[in-house]
Amino acid sequence: MIPGGGQPNMQEILQQAQKMQQDLAAAQEELAATEVDGQSGGGLVRATVNGSGELRGLVIDPKAVDPEDTETLADLVIAAVQAANENAQQLQQEKLGPLAQGLGGMPGMPF
Secondary structure, eight states: OOTTSOOOOHHHHHHHHHHHHHHHHHHHHHHHHOEEEEEEGGGTEEEEEETTOOEEEEEEOGGGOOTTOHHHHHHHHHHHHHHHHHHHHHHHHHHHHHHHHHHHTSTTOOO
16 A cells, blocks of 8 residues: 555556566676686685676686695685685675565565
């Protein structure tokens, strides 16, 4: 209900929902095109993911490669990918958080 007892304008609500949906789609496209990095081992391993968390690149400094100790290298790779994904999640919150909050204020929206 609108303050004062009036009924909400359904056309206006639908227009707002459509605009928010368009804004959300644009933000998701921007996230997919944005790349963020994570690193481990003081930069020995660097991972790049897009804003959606998809692994796009991995750079391993030759100093990190020890044929006698592949476990450490694996740990460094995992840590770099996790750091990159954390950065991607932070980017998602920055881009999508305000849109989700806006949707939460609309009647009938499940957010």
